[in-house]
Amino acid sequence: MMGWLQRLGSTSLSVFERLGRGNLFLLRVLAALPSLVARPGLVIAQLYSVGVLSMMLIVISGLNVGMVLGLQGYNTLVDFGSEESLGQLVALSLVRELGPVVAALLFAGRAGSALTAEIGLMKATEQLSGMEMMAVDPLKRVIAPRFVAGIISMPLLAAMFSAVGVLGGFFVGVGLLGVDSGAFWSQMQSKVDLYDDILNGVIKSVVFGCVAAWIAVFEGYDAVPNTEGVSRATTRTVVHTAFAVLGLDFILTALMFGDE
Amino acid sequence: MMQKRTMEIGVGVFVAAGIAALIMLAMKVSNLAAFTNQQGYEVTARFDNIGGLKERSAVTVAGVRIGRVKSIVFDDKDYEAVVTMNIESQHDRLPADTSASILTAGLLGEQYVALEPGGDEAFLKPGGDIKLTQSAIILEKMVGQFLFDKAAGGDGKKEEGAAP
Numbered sequence: 001m002m003g004w005l006q007r008l009g010s011t012s013l014s015v016f017e018r019l020g021r022g023n024l025f026l027l028r029v030l031a032a033l034p035s036l037v038a039r040p041g042l043v044i045a046q047l048y049s050v051g052v053l054s055m056m057l058i059v060i061s062g063l064n065v066g067m068v069l070g071l072q073g074y075n076t077l078v079d080f081g082s083e084e085s086l087g088q089l090v091a092l093s094l095v096r097e098l099g100p101v102v103a104a105l106l107f108a109g110r111a112g113s114a115l116t117a118e119i120g121l122m123k124a125t126e127q128l129s130g131m132e133m134m135a136v137d138p139l140k141r142v143i144a145p146r147f148v149a150g151i152i153s154m155p156l157l158a159a160m161f162s163a164v165g166v167l168g169g170f171f172v173g174v175g176l177l178g179v180d181s182g183a184f185w186s187q188m189q190s191k192v193d194l195y196d197d198i199l200n201g202v203i204k205s206v207v208f209g210c211v212a213a214w215i216a217v218f219e220g221y222d223a224v225p226n227t228e229g230v231s232r233a234t235t236r237t238v239v240h241t242a243f244a245v246l247g248l249d250f251i252l253t254a255l256m257f258g259d260e
Numbered sequence: 261m262m263q264k265r266t267m268e269i270g271v272g273v274f275v276a277a278g279i280a281a282l283i284m285l286a287m288k289v290s291n292l293a294a295f296t297n298q299q300g301y302e303v304t305a306r307f308d309n310i311g312g313l314k315e316r317s318a319v320t321v322a323g324v325r326i327g328r329v330k331s332i333v334f335d336d337k338d339y340e341a342v343v344t345m346n347i348e349s350q351h352d353r354l355p356a357d358t359s360a361s362i363l364t365a366g367l368l369g370e371q372y373v374a375l376e377p378g379g380d381e382a383f384l385k386p387g388g389d390i391k392l393t394q395s396a397i398i399l400e401k402m403v404g405q406f407l408f409d410k411a412a413g414g415d416g417k418k419e420e421g422a423a424p
Binding site: 044045047048051052055091095153155156157159160162163164166185188189190192193194197198202 | 267271281291
């Protein structure tokens with residue numbers, strides 16, 4: 001009994017300790033951000049590996065999700081004789097929910113895990129300590145550019161996901177299933193609001209971008225510096241980002257759309 | 261050096277594509293086009309019952325949307341709903357005796373305000389009031405009325421049949 005209680009206590013303590021370390025780490029990263037203004041090249045290099053290389057995955061996934069939404073939505077709506085609302089259904093689902101959430105999950109798998117593994121290996125091979133020896137702050141040189149690149153990439157990727165998804169829904173709905181093209185766009189435009197839907201979707205994706213980038217760089221920086229530690233940290237990045245994104249999505253949705 | 265150049269081009273393409281996607285979402289998917297001529301004038305109308313009318317519902321004349329409902333408040337002196345509508349400024353030639361009614365688009369569609377121009381020489385002024393209004397049709401009331409009429413009508417026929 002005592003042993004069980006002790007295990008519970010030590011587990012909770014370590015969870016809180018990690019949360020505290022994560023928050024202190026975030027503060028230090030935020031403090032290191034101003035130094036990036038002098039060296040934008042670092043961020044651009046990271047934007048390439050975080051954003052550009054994720055673009056293909058996001059575009060293809062978005063197209064597929066949009067096409068599936070078009071097919072499934074059509075099959076449901078045609079029962080009510082309101083297949084013209086397909087555009088509205090596809091656009092609202094993508095802009096409000098699927099765009100930010102699925103893009104964030106894919107982002108965690110594609111870019112977040114790579115960030116963690118890269119930083120974790122830098123730590124394991126003592127490159128980070130080497131930098132400190134040369135009076136280069138690894139937070140400014142390594143962590144902050146990756147963090148900023150994640151935050152910039154995420155909203156852009158989510159917007160691409162939604163836009164390509166709407167096109168995918170359009171191809172299937174109008175091209176394949178014969179929904180009227182004018183009705184598709186006009187129903188969509190009359191029901192999708194710039195502030196309520198598009199802007200809230202962008203806010204969501206910015207929040208998810210911050211969380212995903214924070215978790216990815218923290219797990220890398222906090223990894224146990226050996227092979228096994230890096231592999232565990234990479235797994236944790238994907239799992240924790242998924243939990244955080246889905247949990248935050250519920251809270252944000254309740255705040256943004258709850259009163260409708 | 262060459263590698264840096266391709267990398268920077270890649271980032272440029274990425275950022276441009278992301279911004280293009282945002283612009284497409286704003287222009288093509290959402291109702292931004294309806295926001296551009298937000299300038300207009302306001303008229304109010306009082307209804308006994310607004311049914312399911314909401315803020316931002318359409319205001320139409322002859323089926324064409326010329327404005328949107330700006331606000332709906334309850335006037336607790338007259339127990340009426342006061343609907344403020346924002347009409348686009350190029351449509352400033354509505355006669356002063358224009359009437360407003362709340363209709364439903366399709367059987368299950370959403371409700372909107374339909375304006376019916378009258379024959380007055382004078383035009384509605386900004387901030388003006390629409391005097392002639394017709395409330396929303398509440399389906400339950402109509403069904404109730406129909407059943408009542410049916411019952412009354414059925415009795416009448418029976419009596420007529422029994423009389424001769």
